[in-house]
Amino acid sequence: MASMSKAVLKNGLWRAKISYRDPKKRNLERKDQRSHIWIEKRTKEELEKEKSKYEAIEKNVIILGTFGDLLDKWYKERLNHNKPKTLNEYRKYLNYFIEDEQLENVYVSEIKHTDINSYLNDYAYEVRRDGKDSREFPVSWSTKNQYFSALGSFFSWCKQNEYIQENPIKKLEKPKRHFVAKELPPQETWEPMWGKIFEALDEENKEELTVLVHLALEMGSRQGELTALEWRHVNFEKNEIIINQNLYENKELGTTKKSKGHIVSISNSMADELKRFKNNQSKLIENRVDKSHNYILKADNQGKPYRNSSIYKKWRRFLGRHSIEYPEGYGNFKFHDIRHYSASFLFQNIDESEGLTMATERISKRLGHSSADFTRRYYIYYVPKDDKASANVFENFRKNIAKSKDSE
Incomplete structure (x- = not known):
């Protein structure tokens, strides 16, 4: 000025x-x-x-600078503001514009939103950098969003430093996330498969893994919500667990997707299992590095939490050891799929007189969805009349599995 x-x-x-x-x-x-x-x-x-x-x-003064030259200046200046991991990820996507000889020697003041839009839609969003066929494996929403976020950060910096008058990204529409309803294997395979899972858990006798799988199935919670659970969130008097925080991949605690949090009822057997687990785990409390957090699931004897990727790997290794897999055509059995099974078991065991609208509202709250409409679109299940009944569904399910095992 x-x-x-x-x-x-x-x-x-x-x-x-x-x-x-x-x-x-x-x-x-x-x-x-x-x-x-x-x-x-x-x-x-x-x-x-x-x-x-x-x-x-x-x-009317526009300082001249090419995309390639300014990329280095942007990176050095933003090191003091962005996390290195985030900034390096942004840099990776911005480098593609140079590698593909699109913008390296172009003055940023001459770059229009239409130019960026054409490159993104006609090339970047259509090409996989890992060599896979994009026709069979389309570029994901998260990749598109990374392109968009990286460009937004770069051009915002350019505007602040008077290399451009307007940020061209502001005129572009942010990539929309298109959810696809999860397709589970045929219903007749559910009970035999889960029977095999429970039998394998008993055979390995790894208490923490058993608790993890039982909690995931009964609560239907997200991976980050499970790893963020602390003993202070468990109310043994009411058989309830509060879900109000999420643990991200970098082990940073944050709010859940539904930032207000929600309460999930658990069955008597789940509560008893947690009590035993807490008692067996008590010797680790004094070794905790962070005394302010006492996680239910601990990655080591110092009480550190798990990374979400570690939970996924633990689950995949477990399935591999016991040759448990989906029928052909249904892909891998992901840990997140347990959340969908949780909802589907509720759907199978409800009183249909409840009504679709109220039932969807209840399951939406239990799963922590921000709206019943999302549940209706991608889960579409009934739920019992109250959340205590939801918990009982899983207790009965596990009893039925045990009976089948005893009768063999």
Whole structure:
């Protein structure tokens, strides 16, 4: 912005020095781009009007810089503001614009939103960098969102440093996430498969893994919500667990997707199992590194929490050891699929007189969805009349599995 020194009355005229960014010096270093001029006017008001003229000149000053050159400057400056992991991820996606010889030598002031839109839709969103066929494995929403976020960060910085007047990304529509309803294997395979899972858990006798799977199935919670659970969240008197935080991949605690949190009822058998687990785990409490958090699921004897990716790997290794897999055509049995099984078991064991609207509302709350409409679109299950009945569904399910095992 143009600036003006304090006006001084001299020889009947008001005199002041105006400093402004000179268009003729735009190719110089930023510190050398300002010019200074002394102005004399009869009144202070006339001085202010003169200053406004130079402010208008500044607005038309665009500092020249190519996409390739500014990328390095952006990266160095943002190191003090962004997390290195985030910034390096952004840099990776921005480098694609250079590798593909799209924007490296183009002045950022000449880049239009239509140019970026064409590149993203006609190329970036259509090409997988891992070599897979994008026709069979389309570029994911998260990848598209990374492109968009990286460009947004870069061009926002360009605007702040006066390389551009408007951020072209502001004119583009952010990639929309298209959810696809999970397709579980045929219903007749559910009970035999879960019977095999429970039998394998008993055979391995790994208490923590058993608790993890039982909690995931009964509560229907997200992976990060399970790893973030602490003993203070469990109310053994009411058989309830509070879900109000989420543990992200970098082990940072944050709010759940439904930031207000919610309460999930658990069965008597689940509560008893947690009590035994807590008692057996008590010897680890004194070794905890972070005394402020006492996680239910601990990754080591110092009480550190699991990464979400570790839970996924633990689950996949468990299934591999016991040759448990989906029928052909249904892909891998992901840990997140347990959340869908949780909802589907509720659907199978409800009183249909409840009604679709109220039932969907209840299951939505139990799963922690922000709206019943999302549950209706991607889960579409009934639920019992109250959440206590939801918990009983899983107790009965596990009893039926046990009976089948005893009768063999």
